[in-house]
Amino acid sequence: MGDLYVPDKKGNTGQKIVTAVGRIIVSLFIPIVTFAVLWAGFIFLRDSGASQLIITVVAIIWGVGGVAALFILSNFTIQRLPVHWRKRFVPFLFVGPALIILGYYLFLPAIRSFYMSFMGKFSKDFVGLANYKYIFTDRTMRLAFLNNLEWLILGTSLSLIFGLLFALLSEKSRFEKLAKSLIFLPMAISFVGAGVIWKFIYAFRPAGEAQIGLLNALVTALGGSPVNWIVLRPWNTIFLIVILVWLQTGYAMVILSAAIKGVPVTLKEAARIDGASEWRIVFQIIIPSIKGSLVTVGTTILIVTLKVFDIVYAMTNGLFGTEVLASQQYKQMFKFLNYGRGSAIAIVILIAVIPVMWYNLKQFGKREVF
Amino acid sequence: MSEIKKRKSLNPEGQSSGIVVNAVLLFLVIIWTIPTFGILVTSFRAKDNVFATGWWQALSDDSGFTLENYGQVLAGRDYKLKSDSNNNSSVKGDNMAGAFLNSISVTVPAVVIPILIAAFAAYGFAWLDFPGRKPLFILIVALLVVPLQISLIPVLRDYQKLKLNGTYLGIWLAHTGFGLPLATYLLFNYISTIPRSILESAFIDGASHFTTFIRLILPLSVPALASFAIFQFLWVWNDMLVALVFLSGAGAKMQVVTVRLLNLIGSRGQDWQLLTSGAFISMILPLTVFLALQKFFIRGLMAGSVKE
Structure with missing residues (x-):
C-alpha cells in the first residue's frame, strides 16, 4: 500500500525489486514456519511421554490454533495472488476444507457402499439387485421398515411438539433457566448411562415379587399385574420411542427457544396492544416466524430417527420385534459379515431421506449471492 | 434490553396466566427429570439393595446410602487378586x-x-x-x-x-x-x-x-x-x-x-x-x-x- 504514494525518484525501481523480493520471501517464509510448527506439535503429541495434563494443554492449543492458523495462512496466500485469481480462489478458501473432509470421511465411503450393495457377501462377485430384493422381501426387513416408519412419525412429531411446548412455556416462566437445564439434562447423559436409566423404568419382576422398575411399581400399586414392557409387541417399539423423545426434546427446545427469542418484540407488543390472546400470538405470530427453525429441527430429528441404532441396540438388541433399519445394517455388516446386504440397507436409508432434502433445498436456489 | 421491555409489558391478566404456565411447566419438568433422579438415588445405594427394592423405597426404608459406587469409579476399581499362598489382596485399577x-x-x-x-x-x-x-x-x-x-x-x-x-x-x-x-x-x-x-x-x-x-x-x-x-x-x-x-x-x-x-x-x-x-x-x-x-x-x- 505504502509504495503507491512514494514520489517518482531515481532508485525507485531498485526499491520496488527489493520490496518484491521481500514479499516473496515473506510469502514463502510464513507458510514454511507454520507447517514446521504444526509438524513439531504433531510429533510431540504422538510420541511424547510428558504428563497427561501437559499433553492436554498442548493438544488443545495445537488443535484449535492449528485450524485457525491454516485458515489465516490460506487467506494470506490468496491475498498475494493477482486480482482475477484471487476472485476465483476466495470461495474455495471458504468451502474447500469442508468439501475435502466430507469427501474423504463420508462421500467416498458412501460411494463405496453403493458399489458394494450390488456385490455378494464378500464383495467379490456381482449379484445385481439381489441384495435389494432381499431387503424388500425378507420378513425381518419388512418389520424393520414398519418400525422405522413408526420411529420417524412418532419420534419426530413428539420431540418437536414437546420441544416447542417447553420453549414457549419457559419463555413465559420466571424459572426459564432452571427448567431448560433440567429438560436438557438427558442430552448430557452418555448412552451407556441412558440405557441404565431406562432399564430401571421398564424393569420387570414376576407378580408377587418386589418391583424395581418404576412403571411396574405404579401398575401394581394401582392393583394391576406387572407387564414385561420390553417384550410386549407391538407396543414395545413405542416404549423405545419414548426414550428418543426424552433425549431429543432438549435439542428441539434449545434451537426453537433461540428462534423464539429472535421474533421481534415489537411484533408481539403490537399484537398484545391490539388485544390478541396469547394463543393467537403463538399460532399467528410466533409459529409462522420460526417456521425455518421448525423445519431445521424437524429435519435433523427425522434423520436421527432414520439412523436410530443406539437405543434399540442397548435396550433389546433388535429382539422382540423391535428391529429397525440401522440395527439390521449393523447386524448384517458386523455380525453376519455380509457387506453387500449391509451396504444396500445404508443406501436405502439414504434414498429414504431424499424427499426431505428436496423440501429443504427448494429455498436454496432462490438466494441472492455476492 | 428486551428482558426489561417484556417485564414492563406484562399486564395484570398476564400474572394469573403465569401461575398456569409455571404449573404446567413444573409438571412436565418433573416427569422429564424422574428417570434421571431415580438413577441418582440408585448411584448412592449398595449393590444388593439396588436389585432387591425399587429406588423410591430407599428414601423410606433403612437400607441406607453409600459412596462406594463413586469411590470405585473415581479412585479406580478394586481388583481382587489371588496369590499363590491363597491370600486375597486387592489392587486399584486406573482412576x-x-x-x-x-x-x-x-x-x-x-x-x-x-x-x-x-x-x-x-x-x-x-x-x-x-x-x-x-x-x-x-x-x-x-x-x-x-x-x-x-x-x-x-x-x-x-x-x-x-x-x-x-x-x-x-x-x-x-x-x-x-x-x-x-x-x-x-x-x-x-x-x-x-x-x-x-x-x-x-x-x-x-x-x-x-x-x-x-x-x-x-x-x-x-x-x-x-x-x-x-x-x-x-x-x-x-x-x-x-x-x-x-x-x-x-x-x-x-x-x-x-x-x-x-x-x-x-x-x-x-x-x-x-x-x-x-x-x-x-x-x-x-x-x-x-x-x-x-x-x-x-x-x-x-x-x-x-x-x-
Missing part, C-alpha cells in the same frame, strides 16, 4: 483422572475444528458465487443421513497406513468429518438469514470476504455457534464407537471416559451398578458447558444489529 483429561484433549479440538470449518463453508454457500454451488450444497446436506458405520473400516485402514491410528489428529478429523454435515446445515440456516444490508455496508467500506466473515459474521453468529458447540460437545464427549475404533491402537494411555466406564463394569458385566455413578461423573463437564454457553443463546439473537 478416572487420566481418562477425563484424555476426553478433554479429544473433545475440545473436535468441537472447535468442525465449527470453524462449517462456519466458513456456510458463509461460502450462503453469500459467495462459484461453479457447482448448488449441487455441492445438496451433497453436503444429503451426507447428513450417511450412517457413520460405513466409514469406520475404510478410514481405519488408511489410518493404519498413514500411522494416524491412535493419534489425536486422527480422531479429531474423524469427528470433524462426521459432525460437519449437521454443522454446515445448521450454520447455513443461520448465516443465510443475516440481513443482506449488513453485509453490503461492510463491502462498501472496502472489507474483503475474509475480514467480513471474521469481524462481522462470526460475532453475529455466536448464538448459532454456541448451540452447535453444545451438541457437538455432547456427541463427542459421549461417543464410544469412534473412540473405540480410532484410539484403541494406543492402548490404555488414550482411553476416554466412556471407554474407561465400559471397562469398569467388568468383562461379564457383573459390576454394572458402577455405571449409575459413572453416568453422573461423566455428566459433570457437559452440563457445565451447557450452563456456561446457555447465556449466549438465551440472549436475543440479533437484538440491536438491524432495524426491522
Whole structure:
C-alpha cells in the first residue's frame, strides 16, 4: 500500500525489486514456519511421554490454533495472488476444507457402499439387485421398515411438539433457566448411562415379587399385574420411542427457544396492544416466524430417527420385534459379515431421506449471492 | 434490553396466566427429570439393595446410602487378586483422572475444528458465487443421513497406513468429518438469514470476504455457534464407537471416559451398578458447558444489529 504514494525518484525501481523480493520471501517464509510448527506439535503429541495434563494443554492449543492458523495462512496466500485469481480462489478458501473432509470421511465411503450393495457377501462377485430384493422381501426387513416408519412419525412429531411446548412455556416462566437445564439434562447423559436409566423404568419382576422398575411399581400399586414392557409387541417399539423423545426434546427446545427469542418484540407488543390472546400470538405470530427453525429441527430429528441404532441396540438388541433399519445394517455388516446386504440397507436409508432434502433445498436456489 | 421491555409489558391478566404456565411447566419438568433422579438415588445405594427394592423405597426404608459406587469409579476399581499362598489382596485399577483429561484433549479440538470449518463453508454457500454451488450444497446436506458405520473400516485402514491410528489428529478429523454435515446445515440456516444490508455496508467500506466473515459474521453468529458447540460437545464427549475404533491402537494411555466406564463394569458385566455413578461423573463437564454457553443463546439473537 505504502509504495503507491512514494514520489517518482531515481532508485525507485531498485526499491520496488527489493520490496518484491521481500514479499516473496515473506510469502514463502510464513507458510514454511507454520507447517514446521504444526509438524513439531504433531510429533510431540504422538510420541511424547510428558504428563497427561501437559499433553492436554498442548493438544488443545495445537488443535484449535492449528485450524485457525491454516485458515489465516490460506487467506494470506490468496491475498498475494493477482486480482482475477484471487476472485476465483476466495470461495474455495471458504468451502474447500469442508468439501475435502466430507469427501474423504463420508462421500467416498458412501460411494463405496453403493458399489458394494450390488456385490455378494464378500464383495467379490456381482449379484445385481439381489441384495435389494432381499431387503424388500425378507420378513425381518419388512418389520424393520414398519418400525422405522413408526420411529420417524412418532419420534419426530413428539420431540418437536414437546420441544416447542417447553420453549414457549419457559419463555413465559420466571424459572426459564432452571427448567431448560433440567429438560436438557438427558442430552448430557452418555448412552451407556441412558440405557441404565431406562432399564430401571421398564424393569420387570414376576407378580408377587418386589418391583424395581418404576412403571411396574405404579401398575401394581394401582392393583394391576406387572407387564414385561420390553417384550410386549407391538407396543414395545413405542416404549423405545419414548426414550428418543426424552433425549431429543432438549435439542428441539434449545434451537426453537433461540428462534423464539429472535421474533421481534415489537411484533408481539403490537399484537398484545391490539388485544390478541396469547394463543393467537403463538399460532399467528410466533409459529409462522420460526417456521425455518421448525423445519431445521424437524429435519435433523427425522434423520436421527432414520439412523436410530443406539437405543434399540442397548435396550433389546433388535429382539422382540423391535428391529429397525440401522440395527439390521449393523447386524448384517458386523455380525453376519455380509457387506453387500449391509451396504444396500445404508443406501436405502439414504434414498429414504431424499424427499426431505428436496423440501429443504427448494429455498436454496432462490438466494441472492455476492 | 428486551428482558426489561417484556417485564414492563406484562399486564395484570398476564400474572394469573403465569401461575398456569409455571404449573404446567413444573409438571412436565418433573416427569422429564424422574428417570434421571431415580438413577441418582440408585448411584448412592449398595449393590444388593439396588436389585432387591425399587429406588423410591430407599428414601423410606433403612437400607441406607453409600459412596462406594463413586469411590470405585473415581479412585479406580478394586481388583481382587489371588496369590499363590491363597491370600486375597486387592489392587486399584486406573482412576478416572487420566481418562477425563484424555476426553478433554479429544473433545475440545473436535468441537472447535468442525465449527470453524462449517462456519466458513456456510458463509461460502450462503453469500459467495462459484461453479457447482448448488449441487455441492445438496451433497453436503444429503451426507447428513450417511450412517457413520460405513466409514469406520475404510478410514481405519488408511489410518493404519498413514500411522494416524491412535493419534489425536486422527480422531479429531474423524469427528470433524462426521459432525460437519449437521454443522454446515445448521450454520447455513443461520448465516443465510443475516440481513443482506449488513453485509453490503461492510463491502462498501472496502472489507474483503475474509475480514467480513471474521469481524462481522462470526460475532453475529455466536448464538448459532454456541448451540452447535453444545451438541457437538455432547456427541463427542459421549461417543464410544469412534473412540473405540480410532484410539484403541494406543492402548490404555488414550482411553476416554466412556471407554474407561465400559471397562469398569467388568468383562461379564457383573459390576454394572458402577455405571449409575459413572453416568453422573461423566455428566459433570457437559452440563457445565451447557450452563456456561446457555447465556449466549438465551440472549436475543440479533437484538440491536438491524432495524426491522
